[in-house]
Amino acid sequence: MEQIPLFPIEARLTRIDAARNAWRFYEMSVQRDLFCGAILMRRWGRIGTAGSLRLDLYANEGAAANALGTLLRIRLRRGYRWAGAVT
Template identity: 40%
Template sequence: MIQIMRWTLEPEQGQSLFMAHPFESNDHWRAIDESRNIARDYRLSVSVDLFGWFIVERHWGRIGSKGQSVISGFSTQQAAERFIASIRTRRAGAKKRIGVGYERV
């Protein structure tokens, strides 16, 4: 007996064909102190690529400038979560380091 499997790309009711992975997120923070000329911008974007890798993109710099960016890839969600937690901890400690805290935008 030969069994033929048929694959369809029809989404279930209420779903999109291109559903976002539940782990995907975007964070945006700014630290501003006009009296000390501090205007910092920090963006953190997390996504999953086609091969299942967790991609963490970071962009930072002075508000209005091109700034810098780094892209890191992780094979497991746990490794990506640890990395993201360390970034968030560092942003939370900005008040002590630079004298002004980051606020979520």
């Protein structure tokens, strides 16, 4: 099992399964918005493409970081591995 940083604000994950032709990435980051809130930006898709983008609004950076941590644990259970992260 991989160790998750205590307070992650950014994560880059990949899942590569050549036998199933699955070359996936998943990126998440917490950004401040203009109204004293926070945005959890998520981008996912096939490696080499722009992928899909989703923005989730939160009241503060702590709530967004908690959501990022939850999603990070879910993705690691589904077979994604760290491609790099900044804490």
